[in-house]
Each structure stands twice: as C-alpha cells, then as structure tokens.
Amino acid sequence: MTGDNSGDDVDAGEDVGTDAGTDGDVDDSGDLQDREPEAFSLDDFYTAVDAEQRPVLTTEQVARRLDLTQAAASEGLQSLAAAADLETVIHEGEPVAWYPTEIRDLAARERIVLFPTRREVVVDQPTQYTRAHLSQFAHLVDSTGSEPGSRGYLYRIRQEDIWAAPFDDLDGLLASMRSVFPRRSTHLEEWVESQWSRAHQFTLRTHEDGYTVLEAATEDLMGNVARQKLSEDQLRAPMSDTESWVNADEVASVKRVLYEAGYPVVDERDLDTGDPIEVDLTATLREYQQSWVDTFLDQKAGVYVGPPGSGKTIAAIATIAAVGGETLILVPSRELAAQWREALTSESTLTDDQIGEYHGGQKNIRPVTIATYQTAGMDRHRQLFDSRKWGLIVYDEVQHIPSRVFRRSADLQASHRLGLSATPVREDDKEKEIFTLIGPPIGTDWAELFDAGFVAEPEVEIRYVPWRDEMARNEYVSADGQERYQLAAMNPAKIAEIRYLCETHPNSKTLIFVDYLDQGKEIAEALDIPFISGETRHYERQQQFEAFRNGELQTLIVSRIADEGIDLPNAELAIVASGLGGSRRQGTQRAGRTMRPVGSAVLYVLATRGTREEDFAQQQMRHLAGKGVRIRETNVSE
Structure with missing residues (x-):
C-alpha cells in the first residue's frame, strides 16, 4: 500500500513485483525470459x-x-x-x-x-x-x-x-x-496446488437407493480423517474402504467437522427442489448482481457479500426466480419478514397468496415462506420445516448463523443455500463457520462499487470529544472495567456535540445511534427527539419508523435494535453517540444506514478523548477503511 510497505525489508525468497502488464513470464530468479x-x-x-x-x-x-x-x-x-x-x-x-x-x-x-x-x-x-x-x-x-x-x-x-x-x-x-x-x-x-487438492478430497453424493454417502479420495483419508474425526451418529456404517453411509440429519455437522480438519466437502447430492414455482424478476439486475447470481447457480451455495445499498435482496429474488423451487427465507425479526414480503411482491411476479410467513404473528406455509430463525429452530416446529423439500433456503443477515439459536436452522436440507450479509464478520472469529454451513463468499469489491457510482461512498469522521463536566470526568477516573467504558460512552459533552452536528446539517434526515438506554433517554429529553429501543412497544415503534420513512419525522434516536433487520430509509446524517466496543460489524451496519445509490451522506462517530473509546472507534472504522471508505479524524475543541 502506498507509503506503508515499500520501505519494508522483503522476506528471503520473496518476489518484489512490477506491473501486472509485463510482457513475458518471469521465473523465481528474477530474470525475465527471452523477449523480442x-x-x-x-x-x-x-x-x-x-x-x-x-x-x-x-x-x-x-x-x-x-x-x-x-x-x-x-x-x-x-x-x-x-x-x-x-x-x-x-x-x-x-x-x-x-x-x-x-x-x-x-x-x-x-x-x-x-x-x-x-x-x-x-x-x-x-x-x-x-x-x-x-x-x-x-x-x-x-x-x-x-x-x-x-x-x-x-x-x-x-x-x-x-x-x-x-x-x-x-x-x-x-x-x-x-x-x-x-x-x-x-x-x-x-x-x-496443495490447498486446491485438499478442497476436493471428500464428496457427498446420493446413493441410487436414496441415502447419503461420503466418499474419500483415498482409503487413508477415509480411515485416518473421516472415521477418526466423525462420530458414529454422523457416520452410520462403512460401505467400502473409501465410502461411508452418512446420517442425513447430520450432514451440516459432517461438513463442519471436516472443514475444521482442513478438508472442505464437495456436496453433489441430488436434493429435491420441491414443487416448482413460476416467478419472474421485474427489476433489472446490474452487471455485478447478475455475476453473483450466475456464480451462485454454478455452486448451488454461497453468501452474497456487499455494502448496504448494493442490492443483495434484489439479487436474492433473482436467485429465487432462477432456482424455481419452493423457497424458505430465514430472517432475524418479524419486521424484516414484512419487508421481505413487500420486496417480493414489488420486485417480482409473486403475489401475496404465494407468500407465507411463519413466526410469532403468523404461521402459514406457502411456495415462498418467510420465517424467523428462532421459530425455524424450535423443536415443535422443526418437523414441519424438515418435512419440506426446499429448493432454496435464503439466510438473511447470515452472520448470525454460528450462534447457538440460529445455527440449528442450518441443518435444514435444501438443494441450494444462499446467505446475505454486508458484514459476515464476527468478533468471535467464526466467519469460517458461516461459509462452512452455508457456502463460500460471493461479492464485489466495495471500492469498485463506490468508483462505479452504484453506491455512494459516505463521508466518515471520528470526532474526539473532550470532557467538559469535571464531575463526570472524576467519576470516570474513579471507575474501572466495563463501568469506565460506559461512563466514557455516556460523556455528557456528547449531547452538545450532537446538537451542534444537527444544527450544522439542518435539513438532513438524521439517525442517532446509542448503545445505552439511559444515554438514549438523556439525549431524547435534551433535544426533544423520539427514542426507539427494545422497550418501545411494537405498535409505537412501527408508527415512529413510518413517520421517519415518510418524512414527518426528521430525526430519530435508535438503540441497537436498528443496527440490522429494520427497514429505514437511508439517512443523510448518522451520528454514533456510543457503540458496541470495537465491533466491526456494528460499525459497518451503522455506516450502511447512509449508503445509497445517489447523493452524499455523512457518518460521525463520537469518542471521548483519552479513553478506550478512541481505540474502539478506530477499530470499528478500520474495517470500513479496508472496504475503501475514507476516514477523517477531528479533535473537538474544549
């Protein structure tokens, strides 16, 4: 990278390169081969x-x-x-x-x-x-x-x-x-070459009698890897020196165990797509979205990874139309289920009577069914979902899959598995598990989308706010651990800074993010702005969100519930008053609330100067910088 690595010592045996367009191959000795x-x-x-x-x-x-x-x-x-x-x-x-x-x-x-x-x-x-x-x-x-x-x-x-x-x-x-x-x-x-070989050593296929078979490339791999690492519940019986009968209910865990052992499994099972459905996409795909769909259809599994606003939902609907089989869409919340229904009817030829919802509010199975992860994972509902022959399962906000409650839904059988996520990163470093359970990442370089104008790059600025209240500062100094971090996050000086930023952008649709309920209530009272949190009644929450969507409400304070799974119009101004430590995913999700195809938007991240908040803010934004987003830093005056 410019200025960062050019002066570094190069490891022994490393190659220092030139233009990718160099004529003629070069061998490891560094000498060019014959050329005209x-x-x-x-x-x-x-x-x-x-x-x-x-x-x-x-x-x-x-x-x-x-x-x-x-x-x-x-x-x-x-x-x-x-x-x-x-x-x-x-x-x-x-x-x-x-x-x-x-x-x-x-x-x-x-x-x-x-x-x-x-x-x-x-x-x-x-x-x-x-x-x-x-x-x-x-x-x-x-x-x-x-x-x-x-x-x-x-x-x-x-x-x-x-x-x-x-x-x-x-x-x-x-x-x-x-x-x-x-x-x-x-x-x-x-x-x-060695890694490519490892990725093609084990294959799952369907036996002519209908049961599932795990086949290894060699007898040694089956005996010393598969049969050593997999339990009797996963492998029911050997069929030959290189083949074993697999418990169909344990396919996901078989894949996961072998992946962790360094051997990803090629899945070539003949899975039923269920009853066919006739559906056409009414929207027009961008070139990169079509590339996502084409890649997915080749692989039959994968995760669409792209910034908010890049059209992952539209690409997913196009995938539903291309697969043409019964589809289950898993979402983290009822609000997101309603958004999916609206997107399906507005962007495709699907009608309301072809779409079912299965969660706490409704329980209808249709050719395309939208369910929450929690409902699909419950024992009393599992048999219903297991009995369906899904042609496609769509896992929205797929970064949740490694968690205990959500991962049970990964055991559901389907001929195609599609995940969607702007940020398939986890602070517990379980990103690999997402791709093991669902499929490999399919995506586009964020900077490429910014440069091409498909998604507007937000302006991002970290603003370091000083302590202005001596009592609050002394309380912070006397505290330790999590309490100290919370006090820094709730620095009273941030309220004045939020007021200043809102006045600087008087006509901007604004979202203010907080991680602490007390802070949200204090800002709401000081600035006379509505605050929505998990404590807000469902009906009232929907009213406030609708007012924000249609422009009746210009500014809204939201807790962590708005980080994902809520359909809010992209804000022109977002202010992060406090965040979840250095969570990369949360930083990207909140920045994503300002990403849209046209126009410019600004994200301000407030951090109390001289505290761990500085490090956390930088850590969150570093992930965005890695995606091509430019980050500014400003010290707010005393």
Whole structure:
C-alpha cells in the first residue's frame, strides 16, 4: 500500500513485483525470459525500474532486467530520449544513467508486490482488472488512499480463499493468478496446488437407493480423517474402504467437522427442489448482481457479500426466480419478514397468496415462506420445516448463523443455500463457520462499487470529544472495567456535540445511534427527539419508523435494535453517540444506514478523548477503511 510497505525489508525468497502488464513470464530468479528486442518501450523501462527497485537506471541494468543485449538496450534508451520520454544523468567516471522525463508517472502507475512466504499481495493504484482477479482468490485485508483510483490495497491469500475459488480446475485458478502477479512463484503455486487438492478430497453424493454417502479420495483419508474425526451418529456404517453411509440429519455437522480438519466437502447430492414455482424478476439486475447470481447457480451455495445499498435482496429474488423451487427465507425479526414480503411482491411476479410467513404473528406455509430463525429452530416446529423439500433456503443477515439459536436452522436440507450479509464478520472469529454451513463468499469489491457510482461512498469522521463536566470526568477516573467504558460512552459533552452536528446539517434526515438506554433517554429529553429501543412497544415503534420513512419525522434516536433487520430509509446524517466496543460489524451496519445509490451522506462517530473509546472507534472504522471508505479524524475543541 502506498507509503506503508515499500520501505519494508522483503522476506528471503520473496518476489518484489512490477506491473501486472509485463510482457513475458518471469521465473523465481528474477530474470525475465527471452523477449523480442522490438518490444522495447517506455512501459518496458518502467518494468525495469520496478524490477530494479530504483528510478534511475544504467544501460547495463536495463539490459539485464529486459534480457536485451547492451547494444539493443542502448539503442532503445536513446530512442526514448529522442522522443523526450527519458532524461540522462552523467557523472564523470560513472556510466550514463536514465530516468523518466515525467518521473511523477512512476508514482501514478499500478504497482504489485508479491510476498509468497507470507502469501500477501500489496497493490498500489490497482486497475479494476487487477482487483477483479484478486477478489477471486484473495481476501482484501486493508486499503488506504484518499481518492478513487489512488488507493493502495493489501490482500492475503488464505486457505479458505483457495478452497472457495470459483474455477473449474486448478489450471484456471493458476492462470488467473499469473495474469495479475508480476512474477511466478513456485513456492506460492505449490501451496495453492496443495490447498486446491485438499478442497476436493471428500464428496457427498446420493446413493441410487436414496441415502447419503461420503466418499474419500483415498482409503487413508477415509480411515485416518473421516472415521477418526466423525462420530458414529454422523457416520452410520462403512460401505467400502473409501465410502461411508452418512446420517442425513447430520450432514451440516459432517461438513463442519471436516472443514475444521482442513478438508472442505464437495456436496453433489441430488436434493429435491420441491414443487416448482413460476416467478419472474421485474427489476433489472446490474452487471455485478447478475455475476453473483450466475456464480451462485454454478455452486448451488454461497453468501452474497456487499455494502448496504448494493442490492443483495434484489439479487436474492433473482436467485429465487432462477432456482424455481419452493423457497424458505430465514430472517432475524418479524419486521424484516414484512419487508421481505413487500420486496417480493414489488420486485417480482409473486403475489401475496404465494407468500407465507411463519413466526410469532403468523404461521402459514406457502411456495415462498418467510420465517424467523428462532421459530425455524424450535423443536415443535422443526418437523414441519424438515418435512419440506426446499429448493432454496435464503439466510438473511447470515452472520448470525454460528450462534447457538440460529445455527440449528442450518441443518435444514435444501438443494441450494444462499446467505446475505454486508458484514459476515464476527468478533468471535467464526466467519469460517458461516461459509462452512452455508457456502463460500460471493461479492464485489466495495471500492469498485463506490468508483462505479452504484453506491455512494459516505463521508466518515471520528470526532474526539473532550470532557467538559469535571464531575463526570472524576467519576470516570474513579471507575474501572466495563463501568469506565460506559461512563466514557455516556460523556455528557456528547449531547452538545450532537446538537451542534444537527444544527450544522439542518435539513438532513438524521439517525442517532446509542448503545445505552439511559444515554438514549438523556439525549431524547435534551433535544426533544423520539427514542426507539427494545422497550418501545411494537405498535409505537412501527408508527415512529413510518413517520421517519415518510418524512414527518426528521430525526430519530435508535438503540441497537436498528443496527440490522429494520427497514429505514437511508439517512443523510448518522451520528454514533456510543457503540458496541470495537465491533466491526456494528460499525459497518451503522455506516450502511447512509449508503445509497445517489447523493452524499455523512457518518460521525463520537469518542471521548483519552479513553478506550478512541481505540474502539478506530477499530470499528478500520474495517470500513479496508472496504475503501475514507476516514477523517477531528479533535473537538474544549
């Protein structure tokens, strides 16, 4: 990333890269293979600069890096100098050296540095082509930069990225890697090959007599991995040295155990899609949404991952239409069930009588059924859901799946499984479990959506608020642990700061987020603004949300219940008065309330200066920065 890694020492055996567009392959020794002399150009000179890791080169250095004769390199350099593309530096007794006339261009070009041992890739100013290929086999860890097109990116290639890579064979994966990496690395490619192999060692299939079979690639894998790690309740009986009869009710746990052992399972079972349903999408998909759907249909499982406003629900409805089988949609709340019903009838040809809801308020099963996770996981309802032959199960807000109550719904059988999430991250580091139970991530680089204008990038600013009340500060100093953090979060000076920000944006639809009920009540009383929390009666809550949607109410204070699962119009201004520690997911969800296709919006995160709130705010926003969102920091005056 720009300015962050260029000066680092490179690990022994690591490859320092050049442009992804370099002509000719490069081997691990760093020498270019034979190439035609007539290919010499200014871009080739830049290639030599990147390989040599210095901006001023002698003729000998250029010849070595471009695998040219000294005479051919000299002729090419002189030709570029005649065209005013290069300048020379002459020192008495030293060889002539060459540098670009527009030396600033060196800093404006895509630069890729590969660290094979660490399996990391640093990319400065990446093209869309490079980002698109990297997203297929690498995980975006972080990004920096203030302007679109000038960001630097840090990618890491993990086991699960190779396991989930959307390629038919290893050659396709390696070809994609080689198309963007400046050099081939035998070390990295051997590791990738080993991981690809691990991802294709176990297969679930349906026996001709209808029961489920686990098949291993070798006798050793079945005996020393599957039968050692799986219980008798999971594997009912051996069928051969490489095959075992699987308890159909334990398929999800079989997958999870083998995944954790480093062997993701290929699921090729013949699952019934239930009664067919006729449904067409009435909305028009964006190109990247169609790509999501196409990828999902190939895999039959996956998680749509994209920022709020990127159209995951529309893509999911398109997937329902493409699968064309009975569908179960699982949601975390009744409010979200109602929103799904509205989206299905407005964005597709489905009618109300084709859609059922199954939760505390209603209990109807239809060709498309929307149920809450808790209801679907209850023992008294499980038999009903288990008896259906679902063609597709959609898991909305899929990041909840690893939790004890929600994960029971992951055992339901379906021929297709689709998760939706803007933030499939968990503070307990159970992201892998999401992809094990549901399917691999399918998504688009957030920065790419910002740059293309599909989703407006919000302005995000952390504002460090001082203590202005000496009594409150003394109480904070005397406290410790969680009490101390809560007192910092409820710093009374934040009320004045919220008033100031609302006055600065007088016409903006505003959401104020709090994590503590007492704080929400204090702000509501001080500013005469409604406050909605879990204590608010359902009917009153719906009234306030509707008033906010239709513009009758401009400002609303909300507790954690509005972080997800509530359909609120995207706010033009969001103020985070207090947050859930350093939760990355919560930070992204709250920022997501300001993301929309057009216009600009602002998110302010308030943190009490000199307290752990500073670290937590930075931790929350660092995850957004990794998605390409620019973050500002401001110290509020005393």
